[in-house]
Amino acid sequence: MPDSPFDLASDTAYLRWRERKLAGAPTRLDDLVVEIGDPRSLTSAEHGAMLERCRRANMAVYVGKTGDDPDKRIPTALGAAFGLHRLDHNRGADDDAVTSLTVQTDARHREYIPYSNRPIAWHTDGYYNASECRIDGLLLHCVHPAEDGGVNDLLDHDIAYILVRDQSPEYIRALMQPECMIIPASYVDGEQMRPDQPGPVFSVRPDGQLHMRYTNRARNIVWRDDPLTIEAVACLKDVLHRQTPWHLSGRLESGWGLVSNNVLHTRSGFTDGAVPRLLYRARYYDRIAGT
Numbered sequence: 577m578p579d580s581p582f583d584l585a586s587d588t589a590y591l592r593w594r595e596r597k598l599a600g601a602p603t604r605l606d607d608l609v610v611e612i613g614d615p616r617s618l619t620s621a622e623h624g625a626m627l628e629r630c631r632r633a634n635m636a637v638y639v640g641k642t643g644d645d646p647d648k649r650i651p652t653a654l655g656a657a658f659g660l661h662r663l664d665h666n667r668g669a670d671d672d673a674v675t676s677l678t679v680q681t682d683a684r685h686r687e688y689i690p691y692s693n694r695p696i697a698w699h700t701d702g703y704y705n706a707s708e709c710r711i712d713g714l715l716l717h718c719v720h721p722a723e724d725g726g727v728n729d730l731l732d733h734d735i736a737y738i739l740v741r742d743q744s745p746e747y748i749r750a751l752m753q754p755e756c757m758i759i760p761a762s763y764v765d766g767e768q769m770r771p772d773q774p775g776p777v778f779s780v781r782p783d784g785q786l787h788m789r790y791t792n793r794a795r796n797i798v799w800r801d802d803p804l805t806i807e808a809v810a811c812l813k814d815v816l817h818r819q820t821p822w823h824l825s826g827r828l829e830s831g832w833g834l835v836s837n838n839v840l841h842t843r844s845g846f847t848d849g850a851v852p853r854l855l856y857r858a859r860y861y862d863r864i865a866g867t
Contacts, residue, residue: 600632603821616653635836651717659865675857695845697792713860718828723849729842733788747808751777758798
């Protein structure tokens with residue numbers, strides 16, 4: 577990784593990148609927001625405004641005019657406009673690989689928190705995927721919000737990297753170990769659905785960009801058993817639970833959405849009204865083009 581900001585032997589490259597990143601990093605949710613018309617047909621100005629925010633923060637929030645239109649082409653067309661094409665067909669997804677996030681109590685969904693109204697702690701999507709199915713892009717589109725709650729906290733994973741590396745580069749070294757974080761195998765009725773999935777927290781993509789794989793879950797996770805990793809994970813958890821200028825929070829309303837390079841995020845618990853909360857989630861093996 578010559579001249580890479582993520583090369584722990586190159587403080588010069590890191591400090592240059594750090595200065596640029598922090599100078600442009602949004603510190604208000606409003607700095608991420610772009611008002612658009614129809615997400616299925618962005619104008620060049622709308623696309624440019626969203627891309628500019630993604631370049632600075634790895635994410636953008638759009639406020640569209642489709643309201644509670646349930647057309648599932650909304651997230652896929654918008655994703656395609658940003659080079660997001662390779663959808664992840666995860667087990668909870670619909671047949672088209674777009675997931676309907678709403679309270680579901682059937683046997684296929686009821687054991688999984690995203691299909692409940694419970695809060696979800698800090699994570700990136702697809703942290704249990706194999707490395708060849710790495711989730712680089714994430715899009716959320718709100719058809720109908722909850723009556724109360726369902727708020728997302730957001731943090732650019734580049735910023736998380738900076739906050740940890742500033743504490744100790746050795747923590748980053750530990751979090752980049754190939755078996756730093758293991759998600760144990762998953763079984764349903766005695767049948768293995770997924771094997772153990774080891775991998776790093778931070779890694780560098782072939783194009784030189786940073787990727788993060790993380791979950792704050794306390795159960796069904798195995799961390800590398802050495803003192804440095806234990807310290808590094810504690811530091812990362814502390815970073816996530818701080819109140820920094822770069823921790824952002826907001827709720828998607830009808831016709832709104834988030835397009836991102838799979839940034840860190842949470843979801844608060846929520847209460848449904850007469851119309852259940854419904855968000856579409858699209859996970860991609862692609863990163864936003866041009867970021």
